Amino acid sequence: MQIRKNITPEEHELLVAGRVDGAGANQLELEILDAIKAGAKAVYVNLSEATFLCSAGIRVLLQYWRQMKNAQKRLLVTRPSAEAEAALDLTGFKDSILEKA
Amino acid sequence: MEFTFHTQTPGERQRLHHALLDFARAKKIPAKFLNAIDLALEEHLTNIISYGYANDRDHLINIRFSIARRVLKIEVTDTGKRFDLLAHPEPDLTVPAEKRAIGGLGIHMIKRSMDRLAYARRGRRNTLTMFKKLTD
Numbered sequence: 001m002q003i004r005k006n007i008t009p010e011e012h013e014l015l016v017a018g019r020v021d022g023a024g025a026n027q028l029e030l031e032i033l034d035a036i037k038a039g040a041k042a043v044y045v046n047l048s049e050a051t052f053l054c055s056a057g058i059r060v061l062l063q064y065w066r067q068m069k070n071a072q073k074r075l076l077v078t079r080p081s082a083e084a085e086a087a088l089d090l091t092g093f094k095d096s097i098l099e100k101a
Numbered sequence: 102m103e104f105t106f107h108t109q110t111p112g113e114r115q116r117l118h119h120a121l122l123d124f125a126r127a128k129k130i131p132a133k134f135l136n137a138i139d140l141a142l143e144e145h146l147t148n149i150i151s152y153g154y155a156n157d158r159d160h161l162i163n164i165r166f167s168i169a170r171r172v173l174k175i176e177v178t179d180t181g182k183r184f185d186l187l188a189h190p191e192p193d194l195t196v197p198a199e200k201r202a203i204g205g206l207g208i209h210m211i212k213r214s215m216d217r218l219a220y221a222r223r224g225r226r227n228t229l230t231m232f233k234k235l236t237d
Contacts, residue, residue: 021114022147052136054143055207062203069199083136090213091206096198 003031012040013078017049020084025056032064032075041073044099048079053087065097102166108150109159114143117164124166130173134235137214138173141231144207145177145186153181153227172216173233178226185220186211186229 001018012035020028028045035043045061047053061077068075076099080088088094102124106113121142125135146162154160165176186208192201212218217232 019118021143052139052143054140054147055210056147058206059203062198066199086136087140087210090210092194092201093198 001027003027005031007035007038009039010041011044012038012042013044013046015046015049019052020047020050020057021052021054022056025054025060028057029060029064032060036064036068043068043073043075044078045075046078047084048081050081050084053080053084055087055091058087058091058093061097062093104164104166106146106162106164107159108154108162109157114146117142117146121166128168130168130235134173134233138175138233141211141214141233142175142177144211145229145231148184148186148207149177149179149181149227153179153184155182168235171235173235175231175233176228177231178228180225181227183222184227185222187218187220 001016001020001024004015004017006013006015014028014031014035016028018024032043032045043064061075065075077084077088077097078099080098085094088097102120104117104120106117118139121139122135124130130138142164149162160180163178167174189205189208191212192205192209211231215231216234219230221228
């Protein structure tokens with residue numbers, strides 16, 4: 001799995017490519033934590049190139065979605081691939097965590 | 102096809118993933134079913150490795166794939182603690198995302214990804230058999 005970043009002072013976009021499996025989820029968590037530490041007011045996790053999303057990845061997204069929301073900030077998933085969208089849909093988190101078009 | 106998964110060998114998940122893709126290609130499994138199969142297998146292995154064993158020694162997990170009448174059957178046999186995921190309660194998806202428990206998602210994803218599951222404990226072995234219809 002690879003993560004590319006687009007960073008502005010207030011917004012961080014993480015472009016995730018490949019399989020978000022258990023190891024990928026750990027890597028994603030570290031990148032999200034880096035963004036939060038850097039003071040991002042918004043973190044966008046672009047899953048358009050994610051070929052797989054497991055429950056560990058969803059747990060990471062959900063954990064920091066909640067944390068950011070509680071801090072009046074936001075973390076959202078953008079442009080999910082069919083595989084990532086199916087996983088979010090299965091767990092019932094799609095409507096909460098997906099950026100509205 | 103049979104696959105022996107070593108819990109302490111690096112790269113085993115990737116090796117299994119490639120084996121699954123090779124099997125799918127050889128058996129002409131439509132791509133639209135692959136993600137669900139991949140997901141169920143990954144989640145089940147994660148549960149076995151994370152919760153099944155009392156030590157960090159290398160353990161073997163046997164995975165057998167077969168197809169009959171356009172139904173894929175995956176039998177996963179491990180020597181971990183007894184664990185019947187069919188007895189595990191379903192998460193309440195009506196609870197708002199802000200308040201929902203984060204645990205138990207993997208089991209839910211297995212149940213929703215496959216068409217039928219069967220669990221058996223024989224001696225010291227767990228076998229989870231997962232079935233997926235390969236037709237619409």
